[in-house]
Amino acid sequence: MSLDSKIPEGPLKDKWTNYKNNINLVNPANKRNIDVIVVGTGLAGGSAAATLAELGYNVKAFCYQDSPRRAHSIAAQGGINAAKNYQGDGDSTYRLFYDTIKGGDYRSREANVYRLAEVSTNIIDQCVAQGVPFARDYGGLLDNRSFGGVLVSRTFYAKGQTGQQLLLGAYSAMNRQIAKGKIQMYNRHEMVDVVIVDGKARGIIARNLVTGEIERHSAHAVVLGTGGYGNVFFLSTNAMGSNVTAAWKAHKKGAFFANPCYTQIHPTCIPVHGTQQSKLTLMSESLRNDGRIWVPKNLKDAEAVRNGSLKPTDIKEEDRDYYLERRYPSFGNLVPRDVASRAAKERCDAGYGVVANDTNEGVFLDFAAAIQRYGKEEALVKGISNPSKEEITSLGEKVIETKYGNLFDMYKQITNDNPYKTPMRIYPAVHYTMGGLWVDYNLMTNVEGMYAIGEANFSDHGANRLGASALMQGLADGYFVLPYTIGDYLANDIRTGKISTDLPEFEAAEKKAKDEINKLINNNGTKPVDYFHKKLGLIMWNKVGMARTTEGLNEAISEIAALREEFYKEVRVPGEADELNQELEKAGRVADFLELGELFARDALEREESCGGHFREEYKTEEGEALRRDDEFAYVSAWEYTGKPSEAILHKDKLEFENVELKTRSYK
Amino acid sequence: MSAAKKLNLTLKVWRQKNGNAKGNLETYPLNDISPDSSFLEMLDILNNELINKGESPVVFDHDCREGICGSCSLYINGEPHGPARLVTTCQLHMRSFKDGETIYIEPFRAKAFPVIKDLMVDRSAFDRIQHAGGYISVNTSGNTQDANAIPIEKENADEAFYSAACIGCGACVAACKNASASLFVAAKVSQYTLLPQGQVEAKDRVLNMVKQAEKEGFGPCSNTGACEVECPKGISIENIARMNREYLSATISK
Numbered sequence: 001m002s003l004d005s006k007i008p009e010g011p012l013k014d015k016w017t018n019y020k021n022n023i024n025l026v027n028p029a030n031k032r033n034i035d036v037i038v039v040g041t042g043l044a045g046g047s048a049a050a051t052l053a054e055l056g057y058n059v060k061a062f063c064y065q066d067s068p069r070r071a072h073s074i075a076a077q078g079g080i081n082a083a084k085n086y087q088g089d090g091d092s093t094y095r096l097f098y099d100t101i102k103g104g105d106y107r108s109r110e111a112n113v114y115r116l117a118e119v120s121t122n123i124i125d126q127c128v129a130q131g132v133p134f135a136r137d138y139g140g141l142l143d144n145r146s147f148g149g150v151l152v153s154r155t156f157y158a159k160g161q162t163g164q165q166l167l168l169g170a171y172s173a174m175n176r177q178i179a180k181g182k183i184q185m186y187n188r189h190e191m192v193d194v195v196i197v198d199g200k201a202r203g204i205i206a207r208n209l210v211t212g213e214i215e216r217h218s219a220h221a222v223v224l225g226t227g228g229y230g231n232v233f234f235l236s237t238n239a240m241g242s243n244v245t246a247a248w249k250a251h252k253k254g255a256f257f258a259n260p261c262y263t264q265i266h267p268t269c270i271p272v273h274g275t276q277q278s279k280l281t282l283m284s285e286s287l288r289n290d291g292r293i294w295v296p297k298n299l300k301d302a303e304a305v306r307n308g309s310l311k312p313t314d315i316k317e318e319d320r321d322y323y324l325e326r327r328y329p330s331f332g333n334l335v336p337r338d339v340a341s342r343a344a345k346e347r348c349d350a351g352y353g354v355v356a357n358d359t360n361e362g363v364f365l366d367f368a369a370a371i372q373r374y375g376k377e378e379a380l381v382k383g384i385s386n387p388s389k390e391e392i393t394s395l396g397e398k399v400i401e402t403k404y405g406n407l408f409d410m411y412k413q414i415t416n417d418n419p420y421k422t423p424m425r426i427y428p429a430v431h432y433t434m435g436g437l438w439v440d441y442n443l444m445t446n447v448e449g450m451y452a453i454g455e456a457n458f459s460d461h462g463a464n465r466l467g468a469s470a471l472m473q474g475l476a477d478g479y480f481v482l483p484y485t486i487g488d489y490l491a492n493d494i495r496t497g498k499i500s501t502d503l504p505e506f507e508a509a510e511k512k513a514k515d516e517i518n519k520l521i522n523n524n525g526t527k528p529v530d531y532f533h534k535k536l537g538l539i540m541w542n543k544v545g546m547a548r549t550t551e552g553l554n555e556a557i558s559e560i561a562a563l564r565e566e567f568y569k570e571v572r573v574p575g576e577a578d579e580l581n582q583e584l585e586k587a588g589r590v591a592d593f594l595e596l597g598e599l600f601a602r603d604a605l606e607r608e609e610s611c612g613g614h615f616r617e618e619y620k621t622e623e624g625e626a627l628r629r630d631d632e633f634a635y636v637s638a639w640e641y642t643g644k645p646s647e648a649i650l651h652k653d654k655l656e657f658e659n660v661e662l663k664t665r666s667y668k
Numbered sequence: 669m670s671a672a673k674k675l676n677l678t679l680k681v682w683r684q685k686n687g688n689a690k691g692n693l694e695t696y697p698l699n700d701i702s703p704d705s706s707f708l709e710m711l712d713i714l715n716n717e718l719i720n721k722g723e724s725p726v727v728f729d730h731d732c733r734e735g736i737c738g739s740c741s742l743y744i745n746g747e748p749h750g751p752a753r754l755v756t757t758c759q760l761h762m763r764s765f766k767d768g769e770t771i772y773i774e775p776f777r778a779k780a781f782p783v784i785k786d787l788m789v790d791r792s793a794f795d796r797i798q799h800a801g802g803y804i805s806v807n808t809s810g811n812t813q814d815a816n817a818i819p820i821e822k823e824n825a826d827e828a829f830y831s832a833a834c835i836g837c838g839a840c841v842a843a844c845k846n847a848s849a850s851l852f853v854a855a856k857v858s859q860y861t862l863l864p865q866g867q868v869e870a871k872d873r874v875l876n877m878v879k880q881a882e883k884e885g886f887g888p889c890s891n892t893g894a895c896e897v898e899c900p901k902g903i904s905i906e907n908i909a910r911m912n913r914e915y916l917s918a919t920i921s922k
Contacts, residue, residue: 122810140819172803
């Protein structure tokens with residue numbers, strides 16, 4: 001089958017407006033007869049559920065957490081981008097569009113990205129109207145900060161808890177509709193399959209996680225806002241429950257999975273401390289506004305830091321290598337995430353790492369200079385003449401505390417180090433997945449009536465996402481894009497009537513789901529699910545992580561296939577299917593990760609170029625930067641499931657660049 | 669990241685098969701725990717040991733493990749979220765405990781938070797309180813006024829943020845001798861009271877949310893302040909005072 005991205009004709013800046021003027025609408029009376037299922041209640045799913053219900057559709061929303069407010073969007077720290085240009089620093093819709101295309105290393109779709117930039121300003125207006133408490137300046141107006149890969153300040157924020165505040169905004173909008181009965185909320189429910197009737201998505205099979213009951217739910221369309229699949233690496237900044245199951249089941253029912261190998265390894269996370277660790281914690285990119293990243297210039301200093309005989313604060317300025325400032329003078333510490341992560345790996349591989357774990361993986365993120373700078377500024381403002389060094393430090397620390405207090409507290413809690421007094425130690429970790437279900441301009445997958453929004457789709461970030469753009473995309477999709485595009489589709493469904501859950505397709509899907517669960521429960525294995533998940537994570541991190549080679553990827557593919565086989569022989573899932581069973585939940589998710597992981601590695605192997613978060617050792621410039629091969633690889637890899645990940649068929653959705661010239665990305 | 673000495677512990681864990689079953693404390697010895705592990709990682713290790721022995725693992729709520737989603741709970745040695753201040757259980761690290769220590773782990777206890785299984789409780793009462801008024805009635809048309817059209821005094825914006833920082837974990841309820849949800853309700857009421865956008869529906873909001881909290885079976889506030897002490901996000905009881913003022917004025921004028 002051929003892929004049609006359905007990009008509207010006309011000039012870039014008019015596409016969305018023209019599209020909206022020409023689509024079919026559903027009249028309010030008919031909307032009451034149409035049901036929509038939304039799976040996932042993060043920024044994308046939550047905002048979509050609320051908006052669709054406001055429009056008049058009957059919405060059924062599902063989340064695996066005990067409340068929609070707990071979806072993992074809540075953990076996003078730094079901020080949300082919008083081309084408001086409140087700072088008058090030259091921002092515009094075009095510039096946000098251009099930065100996003102360039103930041104994504106020219107592997108995203110122009111029309112989708114332009115639309116994202118276009119609606120970005122509405123998001124801020126909307127959120128303020130909902131009572132989202134963004135940071136403000138003393139004049140009462142909204143404050144902004146800067147993020148990696150851009151030269152303007154367009155990021156709106158609420159301390160280090162922007163995701164939380166935006167999600168609570170979407171949650172509040174949902175609550176209003178739940179109260180009116182327009183959203184039926186299913187907490188502690190997990191989608192275990194999607195139901196396709198006559199080629200159209202018409203419902204889902206869900207497991208009630210409290211009772212274990214398998215339920216059928218029908219609708220005229222199914223929206224997946226189920227997030228990313230970073231947990232395929234076991235250790236990531238994702239929540240423990242974040243999973244690929246919904247997207248993977250959709251893939252197995254025909255939806256193409258696009259660019260699975262595009263994974264964002266975030267440069268500033270707290271390094272791994274040991275084998276008992278269950279997850280990694282991010283330190284917001286916003287810290288790179290003020291923090292300087294460095295390692296010792298001398299190998300012996302690095303070693304001394306690792307064995308504890310030398311304090312980082314005792315290393316002289318001239319013996320420090322601020323490698324990002326050295327290599328990328330114009331963007332400095334604010335280079336995009338992929339560039340910063342690879343640079344950290346390069347220094348640590350060369351032996352300059354500063355953390356005493358197995359791989360010495362860690363670099364410093366230092367606030368001493370910022371503390372001094374702010375301290376002097378504050379002293380001036382407060383009219384303190386001849387301030388002492390202590391006074392300056394104390395004033396500066398207070399400024400840093402207002403800006404990043406909660407992050408510093410979190411760091412201290414986890415590491416037992418005081419980052420006001422000694423530099424943070426950080427290292428890259430898996431954070432976000434740019435790949436996801438293939439969608440067209442309407443955010444519809446290639447299965448009719450099945451939509452994917454937010455991180456669950458592949459569409460807007462290309463091979464690398466810029467900081468503070470995930471929140472923007474999630475809310476853009478849910479509040480402002482999907483509610484239009486889905487109407488165009490549902491306009492054809494006004495005479496369909498309710499979809500019966502007694503259809504044979506529902507019965508078959510339910511049976512298959514029950515069989516899969518029983519197979520796991522009745523397996524007479526000896527090893528817990530975590531054993532397999534950790535093993536999978538290690539394969540992924542070592543061979544499909546920040547630097548990939550043909551050899552490593554081939555090994556990964558066969559190792560993952562073997563591990564999958566072992567899993568089905570050896571896994572032990574205690575308890576019963578018809579009760580609350582957290583091990584069973586994990587087992588189902590890991591089973592899907594074990595399939596996705598293989599496709600992921602295949603995708604990385606097939607893409608013989610380096611771009612954004614995908615770095616192949618064979619394809620780099622003399623300076624070690626990513627080497628794209630536009631002539632051959634300027635396409636989206638969309639994989640069709642045919643029974644096994646190893647037999648998936650690749651479809652190429654060619655990327656056309658009509659408004660942006662493809663250039664080698666440079667942040668020097 | 670220190671290579672500090674590993675801990676050997678005795679755990680007393682609340683086990684309860686379901687909401688109707690009777691529960692009891694079970695004793696589990698657990699050795700070789702790194703002081704750098706989080707409390708929940710320690711429970712992961714216990715669970716893997718239990719699975720290896722063919723026993724059923726301990727059920728507990730958790731998700732982000734970054735102290736922000738509000739999923740994790742646990743009443744540890746008589747305190748919600750354990751002995752450390754301003755952290756959730758997932759951010760509590762084993763260095764807060766001593767080698768050889770006995771640790772009591774129970775669910776959050778309140779009539780309005782019935783136990784589902786082991787350490788997991790049903791906090792959907794919190795959602796229902798939010799349904800009663802925890803929102804501003806604005807449609808997502810995208811045609812609202814410009815975000816900077818109404819300047820908001822920084823002090824009020826900051827205060828609104830501090831109130832909005834509530835993660836809805838329920839520690840306030842678990843800490844309170846009356847199992848009152850006042851701090852939770854007050855935090856939401858305050859956030860909107862402090863912002864001009866929230867003023868329009870302020871009276872109905874406070875009346876409806878308080879009414880719903882009572883209906884759910886949460887007790888009244890008697891100003892002991894335990895909630896503020898145990899709140900992992902440091903939500904101040906000044907919020908309760910603000911809510912009471914709002915409530916009083918709404919009762920008089922409605």
